[in-house]
Amino acid sequence: SAVISQKPSRDICQRGTSLTIxxxxxSQVTMMFWYRQQPGQSLTLIxxxxxxxxxxxESGFVIDKFPISRPNLTFSTLTVSxxxxxxxxxxxxxxxxxxxxxxxxxxxxxxxxxxxx
Amino acid sequence: xxxxxxxxxxxxxxxxxxVTLSCTYDTSENNYYLFxxxxxxxxxxxxxxxxxxxxQQNATENRFSVNFQKAAKSFSLKISDSQxxxxxxxxxxxxxxxxxxxxxxxxxxxxxx
Numbered sequence: 031s032a033v034i035s036q037k038p039s040r041d042i043c044q045r046g047t048s049l050t051i052x053x054x055x056x057s058q059v060t061m062m063f064w065y066r067q068q069p070g071q072s073l074t075l076i077x078x079x080x081x082x083x084x085x086x087x088e089s090g091f092v093i094d095k096f097p098i099s100r101p102n103l104t105f106s107t108l109t110v111s112x113x114x115x116x117x118x119x120x121x122x123x124x125x126x127x128x129x130x131x132x133x134x135x136x137x138x139x140x141x142x143x144x145x146x147x
Numbered sequence: 148x149x150x151x152x153x154x155x156x157x158x159x160x161x162x163x164x165x166v167t168l169s170c171t172y173d174t175s176e177n178n179y180y181l182f183x184x185x186x187x188x189x190x191x192x193x194x195x196x197x198x199x200x201x202x203q204q205n206a207t208e209n210r211f212s213v214n215f216q217k218a219a220k221s222f223s224l225k226i227s228d229s230q231x232x233x234x235x236x237x238x239x240x241x242x243x244x245x246x247x248x249x250x251x252x253x254x255x256x257x258x259x260x
Contacts, residue, residue, distance in 0.1 A: 060245075061245055061246065063246070063248075067190075071252075072238060072250045072251060072252050072253050073192075073238070073250045074250075075247070075248065078246045086246065120190055122192065124192075126245055127245075134180050134197075134242065134245060135182075135194060135197060136182075136194075136242075136248060137194065138184075138191070138192035140189075140190065140191050141190045141191070141192075143190070
């Protein structure tokens with residue numbers, strides 16, 4: 031497995047502002063993902079973060095609202111732009127393929143709890 | 148599209164007893180992976196157990212075991228000798244490709260002393 035950290039762990043933001051969430055892994059990974067978990071709900075995949083190229087977004091999520099960067103094999107950021115109360119959720123980073131392993135196991139960061147007022 | 152169904156929103160069990168959480172899924176794929184994740188109040192997603200669809204033998208991890216019925220597209224989780232620390236949300240997940248993991252709605256399990 032890998033040690034995955036996210037910053038911030040939680041934040042309270044005003045509507046109309048933007049927040050960037052960081053995900054750092056202690057070893058190189060093949061794939062990185064961003065999920066949203068709305069209150070009391072299951073996880074929904076936002077996008078796959080691709081190293082050195084644009085992220086691949088799932089239906090219902092767009093780059094203008096959720097820009098994602100992945101400059102290297104251990105780090106990614108998710109920005110939640112022009113926030114509204116509906117964006118209040120837990121945002122989780124996850125990874126597959128720790129240290130180049132041909133693994134299908136997906137590991138998750140501790141999540142970032144975002145509240146928009 | 149793949150879907151995952153967990154029909155039990157909430158369950159409870161007495162400490163030291165056994166409980167089974169249900170999960171069914173729908174797919175036309177033949178090769179895929181199934182997982183159970185645990186999410187305690189700390190919100191950290193923890194991988195509990197995994198099963199490869201091509202393996203007929205049911206996976207076990209200490210007190211956790213699965214009953215994988217491929218033809219019925221069923222993947223239940225059995226927790227034996229339940230402990231207070233097992234109290235959490237449990238999510239069943241399906242993955243046919245590495246960039247497409249689908250989660251069920253979750254089952255909230257409470258272990259009572």
